[in-house]
Amino acid sequence: MSRSAETEGRRAGARAATAPCPLYDAAALRAAERGAAAASGDAFELMRRAGEAAWREWLDRWSQAYSLLVVCGPGNNGGDGYVMATHALRNGRKVAVVRLREHAPRGEPARRAADGYRDAGGATLEFDGALPPAEAIVDALFGIGLSRAPDAVAGALIEAINGHGAPVFALDVPSGVDADRGAVAGPAVVADCTLEFIARKRGLRTGAALDHVGEPVLASLGVDMSEHAAYPVAEWLRAPDLGRWLRPRRRDSHKGRNGRVLCIGGDHGHGGALVLCAQAALRSGAGLVDAATRADHVAPLLARLPEAMPRAVESSDDLRAALAAADVIAIGPGLGTQEWGALLFAAALASDKPLLLDADALNLLAAQPRALPADCILTPHPGEAARLLGSDTARVQADRDAAVRALAERYRCAVVLKGAGTLVHAPGQGVRVIGAGNPGMAVGGMGDVLSGAIAALRAQRLDAFDAASCGALLHSTAGDRAARDDGERGLLPSDLMPWLRRCANPRADER
Numbered sequence: 434m435s436r437s438a439e440t441e442g443r444r445a446g447a448r449a450a451t452a453p454c455p456l457y458d459a460a461a462l463r464a465a466e467r468g469a470a471a472a473s474g475d476a477f478e479l480m481r482r483a484g485e486a487a488w489r490e491w492l493d494r495w496s497q498a499y500s501l502l503v504v505c506g507p508g509n510n511g512g513d514g515y516v517m518a519t520h521a522l523r524n525g526r527k528v529a530v531v532r533l534r535e536h537a538p539r540g541e542p543a544r545r546a547a548d549g550y551r552d553a554g555g556a557t558l559e560f561d562g563a564l565p566p567a568e569a570i571v572d573a574l575f576g577i578g579l580s581r582a583p584d585a586v587a588g589a590l591i592e593a594i595n596g597h598g599a600p601v602f603a604l605d606v607p608s609g610v611d612a613d614r615g616a617v618a619g620p621a622v623v624a625d626c627t628l629e630f631i632a633r634k635r636g637l638r639t640g641a642a643l644d645h646v647g648e649p650v651l652a653s654l655g656v657d658m659s660e661h662a663a664y665p666v667a668e669w670l671r672a673p674d675l676g677r678w679l680r681p682r683r684r685d686s687h688k689g690r691n692g693r694v695l696c697i698g699g700d701h702g703h704g705g706a707l708v709l710c711a712q713a714a715l716r717s718g719a720g721l722v723d724a725a726t727r728a729d730h731v732a733p734l735l736a737r738l739p740e741a742m743p744r745a746v747e748s749s750d751d752l753r754a755a756l757a758a759a760d761v762i763a764i765g766p767g768l769g770t771q772e773w774g775a776l777l778f779a780a781a782l783a784s785d786k787p788l789l790l791d792a793d794a795l796n797l798l799a800a801q802p803r804a805l806p807a808d809c810i811l812t813p814h815p816g817e818a819a820r821l822l823g824s825d826t827a828r829v830q831a832d833r834d835a836a837v838r839a840l841a842e843r844y845r846c847a848v849v850l851k852g853a854g855t856l857v858h859a860p861g862q863g864v865r866v867i868g869a870g871n872p873g874m875a876v877g878g879m880g881d882v883l884s885g886a887i888a889a890l891r892a893q894r895l896d897a898f899d900a901a902s903c904g905a906l907l908h909s910t911a912g913d914r915a916a917r918d919d920g921e922r923g924l925l926p927s928d929l930m931p932w933l934r935r936c937a938n939p940r941a942d943e944r
């Protein structure tokens with residue numbers, strides 16, 4: 434198989450076709466492995482292909498690395514490592530396999546791979562607490578078979594890998610990361626590149642996993658996952674997927690036709706949140722934006738954002754006209770959970786308009802759970818999600834996929850679970866994973882921008898699940914573009930505004 438066909442991930446990732454990019458869990462990979470083994474009649478064949486793919490990808494990346502350490506575990510992930518080490522040896526590299534004493538290869542394919550490496554003259558060292566010098570390290574300790582947090586001995590080996598200083602190339606999964614959930618329960622390898630075998634894994638694109646994967650690259654090993662179409666458990670969205678929803682404007686567009694968004698929030702001392710929400714809605718294409726807020730925030734808001742239409746509201750009666758005129762309501766930014774906020778929240782829930790609940794609107798909902806009108810959108814961060822589920826943040830983060838599904842089921846609406854690798858889900862739909870965003874976006878006010886962007890897309894006639902998906906992708910893509918030029922540190926929510934507009938017009942952005 435040609436090199437480019439085998440390591441399609443890197444180039445395809447750059448192009449990021451707008452065809453759906455399915456993500457799978459271990460069950461699908463096991464089924465694919467069984468199928469491929471049955472088809473080839475040799476359980477070792479897939480490991481052989483994996484080892485060869487790893488060696489070719491290695492040459493693509495680190496061909497200048499003469500000496501390499503291959504850390505092999507007891508299972509088939511380790512087997513992949515032995516096959517790759519054999520290729521390196523045969524290509525004149527200085528290679529050493531390192532393993533734990535208790536990690537002798539288990540199972541016929543891994544033993545065959547280890548024997549092949551030994552027969553090629555390969556040396557195997559038992560880990561004694563320190564790793565020898567090398568120009569690069571291959572992590573073949575654990576793959577999708579990880580079933581619990583690495584124990585102390587394996588943990589010491591993982592810490593030695595992370596502390597070695599050489600670049601790390603992880604086979605299939607960075608060891609210690611849960612490939613289905615993205616959770617990291619103990620020591621885990623921090624890789625520069627992770628070569629995923631057969632299919633992209635759901636868990637490697639969300640949560641703590643994103644701190645460990647480095648650059649993900651796919652090696653399909655020639656296995657056709659379409660035969661396992663029942664299995665995709667999620668879809669990975671990247672910047673070019675914006676084109677799926679953001680078509681060039683219709684010529685006869687009239688501001689009224691691009692939707693009218695009502696942003697509600699900005700209690701005393703929190704007026705800025707509403708400005709960010711309203712500005713993001715305008716920059717994401719809403720035709721008209723009303724901003725219902727405290728009277729003393731009207732003048733500053735007008736000064737900052739003359740395109741918005743601020744309305745002083747002190748009671749739910751003051752809100753009536755704006756609720757009637759709105760196509761979509763975004764409530765929560767700076768709303769507070771005092772009487773004022775609670776009154777406006779109740780009035781918004783009583784309207785028959787599509788709702789987006791964010792920030793304090795979510796906290797008010799968590800404090801008094803109730804049924805929500807049809808096709809709402811919730812945009813919790815992990816802490817708000819935990820409150821809404823009666824759980825805690827650590828448990829939400831330990832299985833983000835389960836959390837977003839539980840929230841959508843409980844409130845019967847679309848949910849955006851924010852955080853590294855934002856997840857979007859709605860009842861009866863799959864899970865969409867946002868393949869954009871960066872740590873610089875973990876600052877106050879970014880959520881206000883997200884809620885404005887999603888509300889604007891909802892007002893432009895996307896349904897709740899698509900508006901939530903496209904809005905989250907637009908927001909994270911804008912954050913990446915804003916960070917690309919000037920860095921992540923010091924990134925402000927208002928830095929996203931010009932990028933929301935550029936990214937919301939993909940053709941303009943591609944120029």
Ligand SMILES: NC(=O)C1=CN([C@@H]2O[C@H](COP(=O)(O)OP(=O)(O)OC[C@H]3O[C@@H](n4cnc5c(N)ncnc54)[C@H](O)[C@@H]3O)[C@@H](O)[C@H]2O)[C@H](O)CC1
Pocket residue numbers: 462463465466479480483506507508509510511512513574575576577578579580581582583584587604605606630631
């Ligand atoms: N699935 C595929 O299509 C392919 C998989 N390949 C490679 O095989 C691994 C999966 O191999 P498996 O033997 O199932 O498990 P691992 O090698 O990932 O794990 C090793 C082994 O270790 C034990 N174990 C689990 N957790 C721990 C722990 N915390 N501490 C100690 N030991 C642990 C458990 O018994 C595991 O079985 C996959 O990732 C690919 O790299 C094929 O070669 C390519 C196709």
Ligand SMILES: [K+]
Pocket residue numbers: 510572573574575576603604605606607608
């Ligand atoms: K690994």
